[in-house]
Amino acid sequence: MRKISNGVPLLVVGSVAFDSIKTPFGKANKTLGGSASYFSLAASYFVRPAVVAVVGEDFRSADEKKFLDRKINIQGLQKAKGKTFSWGGEYSFDLNSRVTKFLHLNVFEKFNPLLSPNHKNADYIFLGNIAPKLQLNVLKQIKNPKLIGLDTIDFWINTQKKALLQVLKLVNVFVINEEEARELTKEHNLLKAAKGIKGIMGIMGKKGLLIIKRGEYGLLMFNRDSSIFHLPGFPLEDVVDPTGAGDSFAGGMFGYLAKTRDLSTNNFKKACAVGSTMASFCVEDFGTKRLESLKAGDIAKRLKAFKNLTDF
Amino acid sequence: MRKISNGVPLLVVGSVAFDSIKTPFGKANKTLGGSASYFSLAASYFVRPAVVAVVGEDFRSADEKKFLDRKINIQGLQKAKGKTFSWGGEYSFDLNSRVTKFLHLNVFEKFNPLLSPNHKNADYIFLGNIAPKLQLNVLKQIKNPKLIGLDTIDFWINTQKKALLQVLKLVNVFVINEEEARELTKEHNLLKAAKGIKGIMGIMGKKGLLIIKRGEYGLLMFNRDSSIFHLPGFPLEDVVDPTGAGDSFAGGMFGYLAKTRDLSTNNFKKACAVGSTMASFCVEDFGTKRLESLKAGDIAKRLKAFKNLTDF
Numbered sequence: 325m326r327k328i329s330n331g332v333p334l335l336v337v338g339s340v341a342f343d344s345i346k347t348p349f350g351k352a353n354k355t356l357g358g359s360a361s362y363f364s365l366a367a368s369y370f371v372r373p374a375v376v377a378v379v380g381e382d383f384r385s386a387d388e389k390k391f392l393d394r395k396i397n398i399q400g401l402q403k404a405k406g407k408t409f410s411w412g413g414e415y416s417f418d419l420n421s422r423v424t425k426f427l428h429l430n431v432f433e434k435f436n437p438l439l440s441p442n443h444k445n446a447d448y449i450f451l452g453n454i455a456p457k458l459q460l461n462v463l464k465q466i467k468n469p470k471l472i473g474l475d476t477i478d479f480w481i482n483t484q485k486k487a488l489l490q491v492l493k494l495v496n497v498f499v500i501n502e503e504e505a506r507e508l509t510k511e512h513n514l515l516k517a518a519k520g521i522k523g524i525m526g527i528m529g530k531k532g533l534l535i536i537k538r539g540e541y542g543l544l545m546f547n548r549d550s551s552i553f554h555l556p557g558f559p560l561e562d563v564v565d566p567t568g569a570g571d572s573f574a575g576g577m578f579g580y581l582a583k584t585r586d587l588s589t590n591n592f593k594k595a596c597a598v599g600s601t602m603a604s605f606c607v608e609d610f611g612t613k614r615l616e617s618l619k620a621g622d623i624a625k626r627l628k629a630f631k632n633l634t635d636f
Numbered sequence: 637m638r639k640i641s642n643g644v645p646l647l648v649v650g651s652v653a654f655d656s657i658k659t660p661f662g663k664a665n666k667t668l669g670g671s672a673s674y675f676s677l678a679a680s681y682f683v684r685p686a687v688v689a690v691v692g693e694d695f696r697s698a699d700e701k702k703f704l705d706r707k708i709n710i711q712g713l714q715k716a717k718g719k720t721f722s723w724g725g726e727y728s729f730d731l732n733s734r735v736t737k738f739l740h741l742n743v744f745e746k747f748n749p750l751l752s753p754n755h756k757n758a759d760y761i762f763l764g765n766i767a768p769k770l771q772l773n774v775l776k777q778i779k780n781p782k783l784i785g786l787d788t789i790d791f792w793i794n795t796q797k798k799a800l801l802q803v804l805k806l807v808n809v810f811v812i813n814e815e816e817a818r819e820l821t822k823e824h825n826l827l828k829a830a831k832g833i834k835g836i837m838g839i840m841g842k843k844g845l846l847i848i849k850r851g852e853y854g855l856l857m858f859n860r861d862s863s864i865f866h867l868p869g870f871p872l873e874d875v876v877d878p879t880g881a882g883d884s885f886a887g888g889m890f891g892y893l894a895k896t897r898d899l900s901t902n903n904f905k906k907a908c909a910v911g912s913t914m915a916s917f918c919v920e921d922f923g924t925k926r927l928e929s930l931k932a933g934d935i936a937k938r939l940k941a942f943k944n945l946t947d948f
Contacts, residue, residue: 556854559866634867
């Protein structure tokens with residue numbers, strides 16, 4: 325069956341924000357950020373993703389253009405009365421930790437993701453880091469998903485754990501970082517923590533997997549068949565700004581999966597490598613800058629370097 | 637040409653000690669330890685290594701038996717008047733940090749590694765973590781080495797940096813951990829730190845490489861051709877005692893290299909995987925226990941699992 329041209333191969337629901345970032349290498353003021361921005365820009369090199377998010381009246385056409393230039397479907401980008409969600413953060417000298425300087429939810433506070441008929445029929449869905457209750461709302465509207473991914477942060481583990489455990493039962497792919505996995509399960513050993521989370525994921529987890537991100541050290545993927553896959557972070561000499569690395573990873577991964585439409589363990593591994601490649605580009609410049617203008621050749625070249633890095 | 641039967645394919649000069657270890661999972665009192673013990677036990681699954689080290693009058697025949705059972709050549713294990721070097725350490729709940737409770741150099745204080753004619757003709761040499769001045773002494777006695785490896789710790793970086801830089805110019809393979817690499821070069825970024833160290837290693841480094849160990853996160857190997865190779869730590873559900881993991885890695889790596897006698901980058905990668913495999917066994921029990929009685933099948937099986945873990 326031919327795919328209908330206005331179908332949505334990949335949908336991301338998350339945040340679109342203005343970020344103010346300071347790192348040891350410089351700063352960026354009020355630059356485009358948010359999980360849905362990084363995700364969709366990274367995914368746009370593989371499929372045409374659709375974004376559902378909310379922005380305020382201060383959202384600039386220059387920012388909108390960043391999505392449109394990458395042919396991202398932003399019909400679901402609601403404009404609400406008020407200001408766009410904004411975040412300010414500062415990184416330590418080694419980029420391994422950061423302090424939130426301010427966080428203004430603004431229009432995000434009343435965000436209620438309502439999906440259009442096209443969105444509801446999306447095949448691949450990714451729930452970026454937003455409140456678990458909103459993630460549940462989205463899932464209720466989805467008609468016939470092929471694969472549902474989920475991201476979260478420690479804030480929701482601490483404040484909406486019950487809703488988070490509910491939504492966790494309904495997704496196939498859960499992306500979480502090392503410390504959060506330990507926090508969620510109160511288990512230090514990562515293999516034991518992974519077992520605990522796979523248990524929570526339940527029957528849906530059987531069609532999918534758990535990815536534990538370890539920052540610059542890469543990731544561990546726990547497959548359905550209980551095998552494990554490891555991927556390092558791509559070694560970079562100049563990391564400028566780590567913001568959005570996790571969302572770019574997820575965007576690259578889901579973009580590749582939605583493009584190849586192959587849910588075998590082998591293809592999940594490749595999708596992880598593609599995701600890590602997109603994350604490695606993301607951190608080379610401030611905000612979404614590097615993700616706005618990559619060439620297909622750049623991606624293929626780094627993916628090959630990635631393979632050489634791990635092959636023995 | 638046939639190899640002479642009393643030739644030494646692999647020589648390690650390092651410490652043989654009594655360790656008293658406490659981890660969240662139990663403790664071991666006055667158990668066999670030291671860099672040369674872990675190294676030679678791990679290497680013994682591939683070649684017959686020779687140990688040059690010193691022990692005291694309290695060294696037990698039961699400990700000697702551990703070497704002899706693995707057919708390790710301990711003709712170079714000097715017995716000196718006094719007590720054996722002993723160390724006591726306690727690990728944190730997550731095994732990621734440890735505190736030294738006591739450290740008695742004892743007979744090690746006056747250790748002067750004198751090599752027999754056989755030792756001097758060894759092909760593959762590993763200088764375990766001892767004073768850089770002693771490492772230099774050993775190198776002066778070596779006649780015709782094929783490959784020289786070196787390990788060190790932050791203590792020598794801080795107290796004998798000049799001698800360390802001297803010996804570093806004379807080795808092919810330098811094994812150092814992440815924090816120490818940063819300390820030695822005052823450079824946080826690992827790629828930049830690696831460049832700095834490769835610069836110090838000089839012309840000898842061209843025949844060899846730099847390995848930066850990252851604990852449970854694995855290692856990065858910087859090759860002669862400026863390519864990089866990454867290997868994760870093998871994910872284990874039950875890590876009992878991390879003591880000796882680094883020495884077991886080096887022992888497995890050099891044992892495999894001395895057996896295969898192939899110094900291509902590809903074989904270095906395989907040797908790293910073998911080393912990591914031996915390290916993963918080491919940490920599964922207290923002290924050297926697990927390394928004393930592995931079966932060839934155990935090693936092959938884990939090596940295969942390692943390949944599956946990283947292959948995409």
